[in-house]
Amino acid sequence: MRSGLPKGYTLGVKNDTQLSEGSGPATLEQIHRLFESAVAYDSALTLLKGFKVDFSGNPDFHKVYLAVRCTCGTAGLLSVEVAMDKTLAEVEEAMPSLLGNLRVKQRMFSSMSCEMHGRMRQGGL
Numbered sequence: 001m002r003s004g005l006p007k008g009y010t011l012g013v014k015n016d017t018q019l020s021e022g023s024g025p026a027t028l029e030q031i032h033r034l035f036e037s038a039v040a041y042d043s044a045l046t047l048l049k050g051f052k053v054d055f056s057g058n059p060d061f062h063k064v065y066l067a068v069r070c071t072c073g074t075a076g077l078l079s080v081e082v083a084m085d086k087t088l089a090e091v092e093e094a095m096p097s098l099l100g101n102l103r104v105k106q107r108m109f110s111s112m113s114c115e116m117h118g119r120m121r122q123g124g125l
């Protein structure tokens with residue numbers, strides 16, 4: 001007597017189309033949200049969304065760009081790289097060190113004299 005469907009055969013259920021929070025690699029949008037809330041109360045730093053220029057050309061990393069502004073009107077561009085395979089939880093965990101790097105770059109920019117900022121602007125850097 002036949003016993004119906006062969007054992008071991010299951011219909012593949014794909015769930016890779018659903019947007020998962022927490023599991024799976026974090027999207028750039030999710031990373032943006034993290035940085036956005038991290039610099040929300042920091043008037044010196046602005047998250048640049050939709051800034052798609054890729055200076056490093058490294059395809060395995062999400063790039064997050066932030067602008068740091070000086071009172072003289074000069075803005076410096078800061079970038080943070082996050083590995084594409086990081087989950088949102090992993091990125092959250094790495095935020096303190098990512099922000100730490102950002103603060104170091106921000107301080108470097110802030111410690112420059114405005115005379116130097118002016119030169120940077122003229123030099124197009």
Ligand SMILES: [Zn+2]
Nearest residue numbers: 070072114117
């Ligand atoms: Zn300045």
